[in-house]
Amino acid sequence: MAAITMRLPVxxxxxxxxxxxxxxxHLVAPGDTITTDTGYMRGHGTYVEEEKLIAxxxxxxxxxxxLVCVKALKTRYNGEVGxxxxxxxxxxxxxxxxxxxxxxxxxxxxxxSINLPGGExxxxxxxxxxxxxxYLQEGDLISAEVQSVFSDxxxxxxxxxxxxxxxxxxxxxxxxxxxxxxxxxxxxDLPCGASVILGNNGFIWIYPTPEQKDEEAGxxxxxxxxxxxxxxxxxxxxxxxxxxLVTQQLMLFDTSILYCYEASLPHQxxxxxxxxxxxxxxxxxxxxxxxxxx
Amino acid sequence: xxLRVDGRGCxxxxxxxxxxxxxxxxxxxxxxxxxxxxxxxxxxxxMGTPKLEKPDEGYLEFFxxxxxxxxxxxxxxxxxxxGTEIANTLYRVFSSESSVDLKSLCINPREHCWVLYVxxxxxECGGNLLDAISIAVKAALFNTRIPKVRVLEDEEGSKEIxxxxxxxxxxxxxxxxxxxxxxxxxxxxxHVVDATLQEEACSLASLLISVTSKGALTSMKKVGKGSxxxxxxxxxxxxxxxxxxSLHIALQKILDEEESLGTSRxxxxxxx
Numbered sequence: 001m002a003a004i005t006m007r008l009p010v011x012x013x014x015x016x017x018x019x020x021x022x023x024x025x026h027l028v029a030p031g032d033t034i035t036t037d038t039g040y041m042r043g044h045g046t047y048v049e050e051e052k053l054i055a056x057x058x059x060x061x062x063x064x065x066x067l068v069c070v071k072a073l074k075t076r077y078n079g080e081v082g083x084x085x086x087x088x089x090x091x092x093x094x095x096x097x098x099x100x101x102x103x104x105x106x107x108x109x110x111x112x113s114i115n116l117p118g119g120e121x122x123x124x125x126x127x128x129x130x131x132x133x134x135y136l137q138e139g140d141l142i143s144a145e146v147q148s149v150f151s152d153x154x155x156x157x158x159x160x161x162x163x164x165x166x167x168x169x170x171x172x173x174x175x176x177x178x179x180x181x182x183x184x185x186x187x188x189d190l191p192c193g194a195s196v197i198l199g200n201n202g203f204i205w206i207y208p209t210p211e212q213k214d215e216e217a218g219x220x221x222x223x224x225x226x227x228x229x230x231x232x233x234x235x236x237x238x239x240x241x242x243x244x245l246v247t248q249q250l251m252l253f254d255t256s257i258l259y260c261y262e263a264s265l266p267h268q269x270x271x272x273x274x275x276x277x278x279x280x281x282x283x284x285x286x287x288x289x290x291x292x293x294x
Numbered sequence: 295x296x297l298r299v300d301g302r303g304c305x306x307x308x309x310x311x312x313x314x315x316x317x318x319x320x321x322x323x324x325x326x327x328x329x330x331x332x333x334x335x336x337x338x339x340x341m342g343t344p345k346l347e348k349p350d351e352g353y354l355e356f357f358x359x360x361x362x363x364x365x366x367x368x369x370x371x372x373x374x375x376x377g378t379e380i381a382n383t384l385y386r387v388f389s390s391e392s393s394v395d396l397k398s399l400c401i402n403p404r405e406h407c408w409v410l411y412v413x414x415x416x417x418e419c420g421g422n423l424l425d426a427i428s429i430a431v432k433a434a435l436f437n438t439r440i441p442k443v444r445v446l447e448d449e450e451g452s453k454e455i456x457x458x459x460x461x462x463x464x465x466x467x468x469x470x471x472x473x474x475x476x477x478x479x480x481x482x483x484x485h486v487v488d489a490t491l492q493e494e495a496c497s498l499a500s501l502l503i504s505v506t507s508k509g510a511l512t513s514m515k516k517v518g519k520g521s522x523x524x525x526x527x528x529x530x531x532x533x534x535x536x537x538x539x540s541l542h543i544a545l546q547k548i549l550d551e552e553e554s555l556g557t558s559r560x561x562x563x564x565x566x
Contacts, residue, residue, distance in 0.1 A: 006311070007311055240301055269297075269301025275309075
């Protein structure tokens, strides 16, 4: 039976900011003066005009000793060495792949930065170049780590570990990179029955937890068997929870996603996207996170 | 198994928000938000001459503008092609005699009639444009208030048109038979209603049917590069009729609810 709900629009309520630890956050908009003190060095997101330090992006001011920078709330992904990213192959070029990672320039995955199937260690030959398309094609999703950042800001990736590589069946959620909390590990196996990869570039990959952990193929074969309905329900619920957290501007990390999942269990999966249910769930999650902190 | 990525079933719509009377200088307007799809429709009633082949009827003119804010592809003239395609679909859907009572739009046969210019503005593209557009057009037509005019005959036989002084003295359109479009996209072996952008990217063929509130089909169109099996077309038609009827019921309910709130309704508009 079709379920069609229509409603009259309701004025949006302002998102309630919980008191942040470490004092009030200094939020600025482009053009706002941060300080007139000339003793500070200008960092990212600021510029100097008439001896005043002015913000060029909308975000929160961060100060480290004498360096003042503005961290924008909604930006493209800026690569840092060691970040985990989830990206989509856009081009197959001569000795590298171009990967789209929600940044200003396409990221680069060099042929020498991937693991060959079978785990061989040898120099890449001309045959490897010709067989590149057999490994990764346009449209494939991969998880990789940032190896280095070029001078123009483009990011060079590598998949030199068994935990990185081509991604199989799952759901991708695209969020703003500033909402993904930096943590020790970004690969989480949630107890509810699915696994999630929180890419620093804002691409979040939810997939069913694989049964066996050994992958001799070096991360390039994908399992295309149909996913059971129970796993799919868990994955859909997680996806809706992440969308709810993002709408209410909550940081994404494994605990917040898990608490949000548990708070959403009494509701049907498709109801989580309704505004009032979303607010209720996220409020409960926020409460639990505050209790956790102390 | 009837489970999509966002938890909906194959025949479920996303949560829709409908608001009418958002643009003050039109005869009727409506704004519909279906998930991430945002459509604004304005109806302006102007006087014109009837068409030669239909001298005692008024008519509707559709114009679709794809705003550059919707997606980057609409920058410059990128949205014109899509706009003309949607406008042609709307003409086809409303080409049936019974959708809108055009005879009520006539003032003087062969001389004067009301022309309803329906302008559709795409504010945001989030998949399933035509369904949202048809819902918005129906809501806007429901909201349209056409001023009452009287025709005065002079002694010499020349006719004068007099507008009534009371601004609230107007005629409303009967939108009971206005059809709504239901887009059924084929993904794999099943078909889904109200596809999101990702689902639209996965579907190779879709069937657009326009259904009235009584379940009658007024037009049908197949879009997409893929092919459709004749049996699946029958199945999709049946699904479309069923979904279309519930869509009309839900829409009428919300329009009546909004109407009953009257002047006490808090207008949300665009800054809400």
